[in-house]
Amino acid sequence: MTQSNRHASGGRIDRGQPLRFAFNGKSYEGFEGDTLASALVANGVRVTARSFKYHRPRGIVGHGPEEPATLVELEGEDASGNRPATTIPLREGLRARSVNCWPSPEFDLGGVNQLLGRFIPAGFYYKTFKWPNWHLFEPSIRKAAGLAAAPNNPPSSGHFEARHAHTDVLIAGAGPAGLQAALEAGRAGKRVFLADEGTEAGGSLLNRNLTINGQPAMGWVDDAVQELREMTNVTHLQKATVWAYREHNLLIVNERNPEQDRIIERSWRVRAGEVIIATGATERAMVFSNNDRPGVMLASSVQAYVNRWGVTPGKRLVLFTNNNSVYAVASDLVATGIRVEAILDSRATVPQATLDMVPGLSVHASTVVGDVRGRKGVKAAKAVSATGVESWIECDVLAHSGGWNPTVHLWSQSRSSLQFDERLAAFLPDQAAQNCTAIGAAAGHLALDQIIEGGEDLAYEIEPLWRVDLPDQRGKAFLDIQNDVSVSDVHLALREGYDNVEHVKRYTTGGMGIDQGKTGNINIIGTVAMQKGVPLQEVGTTTFRSPYTPVSFGAIGGLREGSVLFPYRHTPVTQWNEDNGAVMYEAGARWRRPGYFPDQGEGLQEAVNRECRAVREGVGVYDGSPLGTFELKGRDVPQFLDFVYSNVMSSLTPGNGRYGLMLSDDGLILDDGVVFRLDDHRWLVSTSTGHADAMNQHMEKLLQTEFPDWQVMITTVTSQWNNATICGPRARDVMQALGTDIDLSPEAFPFMSFRDGTVAGFPARVVRVSFTGELSFEVNVAPRHMAALWDKVLEAGEPFGILPVGSESSHVLRVEKGFLSLGHEVDGTADAYDLGMGWVMSKKKTDYLGKRSILLRREGASTRRELVGILPDDPNKQVPEGAPLTPGGRKEATEGLVTACVWSVVNDRWVGLALLQGGHGRHGETAHVRLKDEVIPVKITKPVFHDPDGNLLRS
Amino acid sequence: MSYDVEIVRQGLNALFDLKGKPAAIQSWAGDVLPTWPERPNSRSGQDAVELYHIGRNHWIARAALDQEVKLGEHLRPTDCPADISIVQVSDTLTFFRVTGPHADEVMSIACPLDFHETEFSEDAVTYSELFSLKALVMRCKGGFEFAVEQSFGDMVEDYLSRATA
Amino acid sequence: MLIPCPFCGERSESEFIYGGPVGADRPDPNTVSDAEWVEYLTVAPNPLGPVHERWWHARGCGEWLAIWRDTRTHDIVEAPDDSK
Numbered sequence A: 001m002t003q004s005n006r007h008a009s010g011g012r013i014d015r016g017q018p019l020r021f022a023f024n025g026k027s028y029e030g031f032e033g034d035t036l037a038s039a040l041v042a043n044g045v046r047v048t049a050r051s052f053k054y055h056r057p058r059g060i061v062g063h064g065p066e067e068p069a070t071l072v073e074l075e076g077e078d079a080s081g082n083r084p085a086t087t088i089p090l091r092e093g094l095r096a097r098s099v100n101c102w103p104s105p106e107f108d109l110g111g112v113n114q115l116l117g118r119f120i121p122a123g124f125y126y127k128t129f130k131w132p133n134w135h136l137f138e139p140s141i142r143k144a145a146g147l148a149a150a151p152n153n154p155p156s157s158g159h160f161e162a163r164h165a166h167t168d169v170l171i172a173g174a175g176p177a178g179l180q181a182a183l184e185a186g187r188a189g190k191r192v193f194l195a196d197e198g199t200e201a202g203g204s205l206l207n208r209n210l211t212i213n214g215q216p217a218m219g220w221v222d223d224a225v226q227e228l229r230e231m232t233n234v235t236h237l238q239k240a241t242v243w244a245y246r247e248h249n250l251l252i253v254n255e256r257n258p259e260q261d262r263i264i265e266r267s268w269r270v271r272a273g274e275v276i277i278a279t280g281a282t283e284r285a286m287v288f289s290n291n292d293r294p295g296v297m298l299a300s301s302v303q304a305y306v307n308r309w310g311v312t313p314g315k316r317l318v319l320f321t322n323n324n325s326v327y328a329v330a331s332d333l334v335a336t337g338i339r340v341e342a343i344l345d346s347r348a349t350v351p352q353a354t355l356d357m358v359p360g361l362s363v364h365a366s367t368v369v370g371d372v373r374g375r376k377g378v379k380a381a382k383a384v385s386a387t388g389v390e391s392w393i394e395c396d397v398l399a400h401s402g403g404w405n406p407t408v409h410l411w412s413q414s415r416s417s418l419q420f421d422e423r424l425a426a427f428l429p430d431q432a433a434q435n436c437t438a439i440g441a442a443a444g445h446l447a448l449d450q451i452i453e454g455g456e457d458l459a460y461e462i463e464p465l466w467r468v469d470l471p472d473q474r475g476k477a478f479l480d481i482q483n484d485v486s487v488s489d490v491h492l493a494l495r496e497g498y499d500n501v502e503h504v505k506r507y508t509t510g511g512m513g514i515d516q517g518k519t520g521n522i523n524i525i526g527t528v529a530m531q532k533g534v535p536l537q538e539v540g541t542t543t544f545r546s547p548y549t550p551v552s553f554g555a556i557g558g559l560r561e562g563s564v565l566f567p568y569r570h571t572p573v574t575q576w577n578e579d580n581g582a583v584m585y586e587a588g589a590r591w592r593r594p595g596y597f598p599d600q601g602e603g604l605q606e607a608v609n610r611e612c613r614a615v616r617e618g619v620g621v622y623d624g625s626p627l628g629t630f631e632l633k634g635r636d637v638p639q640f641l642d643f644v645y646s647n648v649m650s651s652l653t654p655g656n657g658r659y660g661l662m663l664s665d666d667g668l669i670l671d672d673g674v675v676f677r678l679d680d681h682r683w684l685v686s687t688s689t690g691h692a693d694a695m696n697q698h699m700e701k702l703l704q705t706e707f708p709d710w711q712v713m714i715t716t717v718t719s720q721w722n723n724a725t726i727c728g729p730r731a732r733d734v735m736q737a738l739g740t741d742i743d744l745s746p747e748a749f750p751f752m753s754f755r756d757g758t759v760a761g762f763p764a765r766v767v768r769v770s771f772t773g774e775l776s777f778e779v780n781v782a783p784r785h786m787a788a789l790w791d792k793v794l795e796a797g798e799p800f801g802i803l804p805v806g807s808e809s810s811h812v813l814r815v816e817k818g819f820l821s822l823g824h825e826v827d828g829t830a831d832a833y834d835l836g837m838g839w840v841m842s843k844k845k846t847d848y849l850g851k852r853s854i855l856l857r858r859e860g861a862s863t864r865r866e867l868v869g870i871l872p873d874d875p876n877k878q879v880p881e882g883a884p885l886t887p888g889g890r891k892e893a894t895e896g897l898v899t900a901c902v903w904s905v906v907n908d909r910w911v912g913l914a915l916l917q918g919g920h921g922r923h924g925e926t927a928h929v930r931l932k933d934e935v936i937p938v939k940i941t942k943p944v945f946h947d948p949d950g951n952l953l954r955s
Numbered sequence B: 001m002s003y004d005v006e007i008v009r010q011g012l013n014a015l016f017d018l019k020g021k022p023a024a025i026q027s028w029a030g031d032v033l034p035t036w037p038e039r040p041n042s043r044s045g046q047d048a049v050e051l052y053h054i055g056r057n058h059w060i061a062r063a064a065l066d067q068e069v070k071l072g073e074h075l076r077p078t079d080c081p082a083d084i085s086i087v088q089v090s091d092t093l094t095f096f097r098v099t100g101p102h103a104d105e106v107m108s109i110a111c112p113l114d115f116h117e118t119e120f121s122e123d124a125v126t127y128s129e130l131f132s133l134k135a136l137v138m139r140c141k142g143g144f145e146f147a148v149e150q151s152f153g154d155m156v157e158d159y160l161s162r163a164t165a
Numbered sequence C: 001m002l003i004p005c006p007f008c009g010e011r012s013e014s015e016f017i018y019g020g021p022v023g024a025d026r027p028d029p030n031t032v033s034d035a036e037w038v039e040y041l042t043v044a045p046n047p048l049g050p051v052h053e054r055w056w057h058a059r060g061c062g063e064w065l066a067i068w069r070d071t072r073t074h075d076i077v078e079a080p081d082d083s084k
């Protein structure tokens, strides 16, 4: 029979809307308004999970985010793992599976762990599965230590969103206290952001039968929600958990299935002027032998299932408590016609007002639960009186309450302090560290009349019982049901010296589960306090950390997926590149650039050889737009450039440029680039593509913090100028064919100078630099003209066999010339001398960034790794870039590494560059690349394999 | 569309980056520029030239593209004195407009600024972060206008279409 | 964090780039001893408590600013002189 535990009427569910769902492959029915947990209770499913370590059968314990036992994995469209069944709203077609068990929680092969249970005490993993043998254990432990696996695919439809919000008041929790605070702030005209984790507002009132001024309390809730809806200054979200409280009043809210199609989850980053924490209280568990049997439930959860969802978890209940709240539960049960066998109260005296709520029930004071029978479902509870009288009471549900903890997670995350309150036997908010206040049950006001005027509620009184402590106790008494941490584990940790509460937590893993120990942590603290004989305040709490409840990575990432996982930049030629079959990838600073342009059926190497040959023998063109470019203006630019570059820039005359290195003050190479003087006070600095932003930061920092009086103004013009760089022996022919008013002869327009004019009818700045070693004209135009210029270059170059050149070929061409590449040869250890560039280190200047440090480092006689060329003895043998060089190829400390190795079309062989110990003095010798399976002998040469005197680039 | 907005990627504007002491720029530029905006991160505008005060001793002059040549002739970037910097930067920024009933919601996905009318006024203009990029942000009729570095234009368009899908 | 910018006022930390602690002034490299030079380069303040540090309003107005931030709490105990 379906829904055998469902009442005929009552509850906040819609019996007119049945929903089919599947749990562990079996089909069930529930109603709109159910959670997965309440629907399972309705269908009488008792064993819903297996425990983490011992694979003990477990049932549903709670009704909300505190649920420690029943975690499920959702399948299909809403694939996700490790979700508490109590927090999943039921929907048609939902498919869920228990975690930690195979093939089912009823029959679980991992259950053999139970038999080994006494051999897996706290710290067992740390002591046993450790170096050097961890790799032997890891695979099987990973398989057995199963919470749910991550879903293989993202949800098939919809997307995640993250957004910012700003508010005067953020209120966490829409229970009675939160709603009242929202009404007050809203009426005062403040911007209010009210977020509540439940599917509807009301908090604890949803689960209880209370009245306000003689009327049902939920009527008051409905009125409040209605009034808030009419206020335009109020944002009220349900299914929205405030899960993190960060510094400067930044809170993060996870909203599930907002009223917007296509959005699965939304993450709100809320900056609040003031925060009101109205997160209520969480019932805590009692600790006694076998307190994890299916059917041992929190009393307030039993109450919630009965009142809110119209289901009965059992037919004969026993209640166990140390406080008053359970009596209201019993009263509700009796009113629904459910049989309460007994109330066991650990207190010696039960207050009369409390007793008055349960006339006719059997209440046993000074009595505790000593044990529970029923492996796959409670069958009986053993009542033990103070005098030691034992009796078994048959029942199918044991509802227990160890008292209430104000839900102080957010309060504590804000770094605000807690104080243990002896009267409430709970940690309460004390000193606020940010602009926040705790109200309602979160502040220790656990009865409705303390929160809402006219509210009627039983007073809360408690005598704490941190654990049942009986002689000859048998069976595990769990402190943390999710992580299978029992009292004996905590005792072991204390015996072994882990007596700080943070150490106890890590050693036993108590409180480290998905539920973050919401029902059990306090009992761990209590157990430690009892064992050490100190007050709880002295033991203290562990640090409350975000997230308060699990949050999916999708929500944190927001839209960052697919094509916008990482930022990307295009030039006006990107489209042309894609249309012409370029293989595109990122090449620094987020620019998507062509790697190479394969012809039909061509591989990388063939395409690169063809492109390189075009540049060496005819002409090629590449899109050089991404180079970082800055215009510097002011009287003090010359002295500034002389300070940031290692060579002298101030002597440049207008129209001319110079290559230079920028160093940090500790002598490392930050960047290489070219400086041009436009006129007296205007300069153009170009940096490498990948370092443009960093160089801008570097220069601005110096100017604003070190030289605020210097007149230097920097404007980034990277995207004001794009360029097509025409390179190769026929470059001048192509320029002529394009048509230009600039005299291109080497006499009128020498290497390392620029000319302004027109090219192909476009206003252009033509620069003679060369990154390939060939005659090059860098034709800079405004981006608005770039695509058209590119077409014209290819058209004008066609008679000369022009080819577009990708970044792979650029790499080959620069290696053939021994030009540096940041990140290859410039690796953070090599200095200019090591790279054979001593000429760039000014002797004349008394000071520049890095000068002192390099002098200091080069004092003494230590040999350094220096840049050399390498030629593999076998010309057809490629050496992997990054491969180590060792003396004689022996298994010894490395003496260098290969920084680059390319197939050289001009030499018709592999050539490479390397940083090698004392390399400058070892030309002609043989060095050895040591790989895993072989040693490759290479000849050491000068680091240049083409046009060593640089005649071509000057031609 | 889960958001009711219109997104328009605009063509080029005439843009000039101005740096230096306001008095020095004013005396060079004369009356071609509008009244100086008074507060940081605010704008002024007249005769179709707008002036954005977006940093210490830093402004951007913006006009329609057909004003670029004329504005350039007045501002003479290459001739201005050493103590001010004027650079034509028209091509460096790509402007977008997001307008419609949900414009502020789409903006709040992209940007950490508080766009409430009391916090982000009619004449506000500022650099901020938009889809983690540096962006110039301001209001326009019926919504917001912003500009990102031109090379990121395609990515931002991609992002906006995902945000409003 | 909200970082106070002298030009823009308080802004989200995501608009800023961290610029390291404010160290000692750069000594004259031509007169300072080797040990002092190395000290200047390598010893950065790293207190438990307020630290004087630079931030760059990179996705904002471009200002380099210095604040005193408490490393334990992220409280900005002293803002730049001319910030709001």
Ligand SMILES: [Zn+2]
Binding pocket: C005, C006, C007, C008, C009, C057, C060, C061, C062, C063
């Ligand atoms: Zn700023």
